[in-house]
Amino acid sequence: MGCLFMLVVIATGFFAASARACGCPPAYSYCYCHPTWSVEQHAVNSCSNVPYLSPYNDTGVNLRLLLLDEGLAKLEIQPDELDGWVNNPWEWEEYQYGQVPFHARVFLKQYFRSLDTDDDEGGQYPPSYESAEGTPWITLDTGQVAFEKALEAAVEVPVEERDLLIRTRRDLWQTLFTLHERGESTSEILDKTFVRRIASPAGTHFLAYLQAVFAFYTERYSEAKALFTALQECEQPWVRETAHYMISRTALLHAEWSGNRIQQNNDGSSYTLWTKASIDTTLLGEAVQAIRGYLQRYPSGRYAASARGFFRCCYSLAEDYPALIEEYRWQFEHLDSAQSNLTVSRFAEEVPITLPTHAQAALLRFWLPLACNDLYRMRRHSDNALSLNELQAQRPAFIGHEEVFEYLLAAHHYFIRRAPGQTLTVLNRNEQRSTGYTAFSSRVLRGLALEATGEHRAARRYWEKLLKEASSQLLQSETLQLALALNYKQSGEVGKAFDAGSPIVDPYLRNALLHFEVTAPLLRKIAITQHSSVQERHRAVFLLLYGHLIKGKYKAFVRDHALLGTLPAPPERSPNKWCGDRSPDVTLFSWSGEDLKDGLRCPSIVKIATILAADPQNPYGLLCLGDFVLFNEREHDVIWFEPWGIEDKRRPSSAPVPRLGVGPDPIPGKVFSRGEAYKAVLARSDAPPDLQAYALHRLVKCYAPAGINHCGDRDVPRAVRKAWFTALKTEHGRTVWAKSLPYYW
Amino acid sequence: MQLSLTVLLLSAMFPLLPCYATVVDAEAHTSFWLWGGVEPQPALRRAEHLYVLQGYVHQERRARGIRTVVETQGPAVRHMGECKVWLVYRTETLEWSPEIATGIVRRLGIWRMAGNEVVGFQVDHDVSTRLLPAYVEFLRRLRAQVPRSYRLSITGLLDWSNHGEVQALAELATVVDEVVVQTYQGSATIPNYRSYLAGLKRLTCPYKIGLIQHGEWTEPAELLRNPWFRGYVVFLMNRK
Numbered sequence: 001m002g003c004l005f006m007l008v009v010i011a012t013g014f015f016a017a018s019a020r021a022c023g024c025p026p027a028y029s030y031c032y033c034h035p036t037w038s039v040e041q042h043a044v045n046s047c048s049n050v051p052y053l054s055p056y057n058d059t060g061v062n063l064r065l066l067l068l069d070e071g072l073a074k075l076e077i078q079p080d081e082l083d084g085w086v087n088n089p090w091e092w093e094e095y096q097y098g099q100v101p102f103h104a105r106v107f108l109k110q111y112f113r114s115l116d117t118d119d120d121e122g123g124q125y126p127p128s129y130e131s132a133e134g135t136p137w138i139t140l141d142t143g144q145v146a147f148e149k150a151l152e153a154a155v156e157v158p159v160e161e162r163d164l165l166i167r168t169r170r171d172l173w174q175t176l177f178t179l180h181e182r183g184e185s186t187s188e189i190l191d192k193t194f195v196r197r198i199a200s201p202a203g204t205h206f207l208a209y210l211q212a213v214f215a216f217y218t219e220r221y222s223e224a225k226a227l228f229t230a231l232q233e234c235e236q237p238w239v240r241e242t243a244h245y246m247i248s249r250t251a252l253l254h255a256e257w258s259g260n261r262i263q264q265n266n267d268g269s270s271y272t273l274w275t276k277a278s279i280d281t282t283l284l285g286e287a288v289q290a291i292r293g294y295l296q297r298y299p300s301g302r303y304a305a306s307a308r309g310f311f312r313c314c315y316s317l318a319e320d321y322p323a324l325i326e327e328y329r330w331q332f333e334h335l336d337s338a339q340s341n342l343t344v345s346r347f348a349e350e351v352p353i354t355l356p357t358h359a360q361a362a363l364l365r366f367w368l369p370l371a372c373n374d375l376y377r378m379r380r381h382s383d384n385a386l387s388l389n390e391l392q393a394q395r396p397a398f399i400g401h402e403e404v405f406e407y408l409l410a411a412h413h414y415f416i417r418r419a420p421g422q423t424l425t426v427l428n429r430n431e432q433r434s435t436g437y438t439a440f441s442s443r444v445l446r447g448l449a450l451e452a453t454g455e456h457r458a459a460r461r462y463w464e465k466l467l468k469e470a471s472s473q474l475l476q477s478e479t480l481q482l483a484l485a486l487n488y489k490q491s492g493e494v495g496k497a498f499d500a501g502s503p504i505v506d507p508y509l510r511n512a513l514l515h516f517e518v519t520a521p522l523l524r525k526i527a528i529t530q531h532s533s534v535q536e537r538h539r540a541v542f543l544l545l546y547g548h549l550i551k552g553k554y555k556a557f558v559r560d561h562a563l564l565g566t567l568p569a570p571p572e573r574s575p576n577k578w579c580g581d582r583s584p585d586v587t588l589f590s591w592s593g594e595d596l597k598d599g600l601r602c603p604s605i606v607k608i609a610t611i612l613a614a615d616p617q618n619p620y621g622l623l624c625l626g627d628f629v630l631f632n633e634r635e636h637d638v639i640w641f642e643p644w645g646i647e648d649k650r651r652p653s654s655a656p657v658p659r660l661g662v663g664p665d666p667i668p669g670k671v672f673s674r675g676e677a678y679k680a681v682l683a684r685s686d687a688p689p690d691l692q693a694y695a696l697h698r699l700v701k702c703y704a705p706a707g708i709n710h711c712g713d714r715d716v717p718r719a720v721r722k723a724w725f726t727a728l729k730t731e732h733g734r735t736v737w738a739k740s741l742p743y744y745w
Numbered sequence: 746m747q748l749s750l751t752v753l754l755l756s757a758m759f760p761l762l763p764c765y766a767t768v769v770d771a772e773a774h775t776s777f778w779l780w781g782g783v784e785p786q787p788a789l790r791r792a793e794h795l796y797v798l799q800g801y802v803h804q805e806r807r808a809r810g811i812r813t814v815v816e817t818q819g820p821a822v823r824h825m826g827e828c829k830v831w832l833v834y835r836t837e838t839l840e841w842s843p844e845i846a847t848g849i850v851r852r853l854g855i856w857r858m859a860g861n862e863v864v865g866f867q868v869d870h871d872v873s874t875r876l877l878p879a880y881v882e883f884l885r886r887l888r889a890q891v892p893r894s895y896r897l898s899i900t901g902l903l904d905w906s907n908h909g910e911v912q913a914l915a916e917l918a919t920v921v922d923e924v925v926v927q928t929y930q931g932s933a934t935i936p937n938y939r940s941y942l943a944g945l946k947r948l949t950c951p952y953k954i955g956l957i958q959h960g961e962w963t964e965p966a967e968l969l970r971n972p973w974f975r976g977y978v979v980f981l982m983n984r985k
Contacts, residue, residue, distance in 0.1 A: 269826060
């Protein structure tokens with residue numbers, strides 16, 4: 001059992017609840033994470049991480065990339081409904097993930113598999129505590145199991161005594177809780193239970209142990225320590241060894257507990273404050289001694305790994321970083337030892353959390369966290385920026401890992417000094433031949449530096465060449481494909497991604513291009529191209545027709561509607577269990593409003609578009625288009641309006657890196673808003689009265705059921721809604737639209 | 746016809762009025778969420794209610810399939826002072842085994858034994874409005890597994906009260922003792938939170954409003970008049 005410290009766990013998105021409403025409509029802000037489609041990252045963002053060593057990656061991701069290179073782990077890319085990618089291009093939606101970039105948590109918890117753990121244990125981890133506090137309770141159940149097993153094996157204990165002891169240990173929590181509620185003390189209950197009922201020698205040893213355990217779980221550490229110490233020379237072997245181990249555990253918990261201080265408020269009330277500084281260092285010293293004592297006597301003992309793990313707690317509490325880092329290095333180099341309680345996964349979990357970011361001298365002892373820390377300090381706005389001199393002086397620390405060091409030097413030139421020319425010079429000094437992620441990082445950096453120096457043609461040839469060299473390492477090809485796609489975008493040639501033989505084959509990346517970068521003419525071309533996949537052709541037609549319709553390009557819609565007849569049939573699909581079928585469904589464009597009971601009984605959408613193509617302000621056309629949106633919105637649980645969304649999302653950020661989804665909208669135009677359409681009908685003096693009635697009816701209903709406007713136009717105050725309602729009831733009182741509207745909102 | 750024109754003119758003349766929002770200051774509040782790693786703040790000393798994170802329930806893929814795991818998180822048990830303590834469990838899944846509830850009951854007891862006035866536990870789960878009925882069922886089952894002496898609180902989304910079915914919201918009110926509606930996500934206030942506030946009138950159980958420290962909040966006039974409104978809870982953040 002080791003204890004874990006979460007030194008600084010700021011409530012970032014990582015730890016806040018993150019879930020997604022189905023379809024993730026932009027009008028709702030509950031799509032917490034979506035990828036930023038860039039290769040070079042611009043800022044820290046756990047929603048978007050990349051599979052090369054980047055200063056803006058989560059430190060845990062960088063660490064794991066290095067562990068992969070050490071041959072200690074592998075990647076298993078799995079779909080993940082919540083934050084990872086959906087394993088079906090048909091189901092992909094606009095704000096969802098492809099494979100690169102990925103959500104940091106998905107990489108840490110799902111993709112990364114250390115080779116030394118049983119898959120079933122995988123990411124399982126001992127409980128974690130804040131700021132080095134531990135409690136006795138982690139072993140409430142496991143301790144009970146061990147105690148029972150030991151008793152069952154101790155044949156010299158009579159059965160009745162054994163059963164009594166086991167029962168008492170099993171009821172430990174309930175007993176203590178009941179005593180607490182009644183305000184009684186433990187010793188009374190133990191005396192009552194045991195007096196004269198435990199008589200055998202072995203039984204009394206287990207009893208004495210149990211008494212120490214009760215003291216332990218009630219935080220009477222001094223008493224527990226004394227009781228365990230008295231059992232160090234006990235005849236019963238299990239009790240002897242376990243008591244000896246428990247001395248060290250009790251000592252450590254005692255030391256941690258000493259960090260508590262009762263503070264007084266002005267009004268006389270009190271609260272407890274725990275700080276590392278308040279810890280009694282003598283107790284810490286005793287804990288270290290106790291651990292050493294146990295390990296000396298039982299170097300391959302039952303609890304050796306757990307006991308050795310306590311060192312890390314002690315050093316962390318004492319802020320003895322040199323000792324802590326040495327201990328991590330020992331663990332890393334002796335993962336198979338009987339005294340190691342770290343698996344590769346747990347090592348990867350602990351190191352980023354427990355190691356300080358400012359203990360530079362101590363970090364020099366261990367290249368692995370040093371490399372991660374260097375990358376961390378290469379972030380823009382770092383309060384502890386890494387200078388080139390300091391980095392160069394670290395060379396000796398990386399003996400045996402020169403590849404990593406050379407990459408860090410190049411990265412420094414690129415990310416901190418923003419000198420892509422020099423980055424290339426450094427990289428050219430060392431041609432990377434291996435296929436690991438460190439070598440891949442160098443390759444990516446070279447490409448980025450070429451782009452940054454304006455050598456886009458050379459960069460293109462470079463990315464294409466790399467893509468031709470097949471890599472067996474996961475996620476590398478997707479990164480290169482994204483880089484190439486961004487290169488195409490830069491020169492306005494996104495269409496090349498969809499040419500026959502294009503190296504951009506990742507269907508999710510291609511979907512992202514369709515949604516974010518592809519113009520109407522190109523969508524049309526893709527829709528009719530035989531070598532495009534069925535999914536892509538459907539998606540292209542959907543985006544094309546939807547784009548035309550929603551941006552008021554009615555003539556184009558009518559013309560391109562004919563494409564529907566050229567599409568191959570979609571395959572059988574099983575709907576997503578949470579959200580239903582989310583694939584682009586072109587049958588939408590065969591919609592007709594004739595059967596709708598509470599609509600205008602509109603014709604087919606093609607007919608509606610034809611009317612609007614002739615007269616874009618035609619009242620009937622506008623109202624019917626409104627019905628089309630309204631009724632399909634309900635059907636598909638999608639909000640189609642982004643009056644505040646599109647322009648904001650496409651605006652390049654202040655320090656741009658090449659990215660999909662920023663820049664001019666490939667299908668320009670003002671988005672259709674039902675509210676605007678209804679208001680336009682009202683404003684038309686020649687609109688027939690029943691249409692005006694319907695417009696009023698719908699306008700009032702825009703604010704149902706809670707006064708929130710669902711029609712995509714500017715909100716109006718309640719007085720205006722009331723006026724609409726009144727107008728409807730007075731001027732059009734006989735219509736069904738007036739009669740079916742009982743109130744306004 | 747005349748009236749319609751007037752109506753139209755009116756709607757053009759009344760664009761959204763500017764609002765002056767205030768920054769959420771912990772010192773002005775007395776109920777807080779406390780996650781792990783948050784440095785002690787003076788505001789904690791006057792806390793009346795503390796919602797303390799204790800666990801994170803989620804599913805993980807294993808060789809033999811998907812498993813629900815409970816990851817212990819948040820501050821370790823200690824005496825928090827004179828305030829009322831709620832233990833918070835974040836969850837991403839409703840596939841809970843009975844042991845999870847047992848574990849929660851135990852942990853509630855452990856905090857009590859440390860001398861705290863433990864009033865209940867809170868389930869922190871984002872669920873889309875469409876799935877509310879299923880969530881209510883889950884909560885009903887969970888409620889039955891935890892002694893009534895502990896109250897049940899849940900976090901809520903602004904969207905629920907706006908689009909949730911009347912039925913689902915009414916049933917929610919019979920299962921939980923309070924809903925804390927969150928106006929933030931991640932580490933920031935939801936940008937258009939104001940447009941959702943009118944919908945809070947549809948809640949018929951005691952509710953609080955969750956704010957994020959250093960975030961934004963403008964109290965709407967009608968809020969204090971609402972008989973179900975029970976005050977604010979502030980999510981504490983370390984200063985960046």
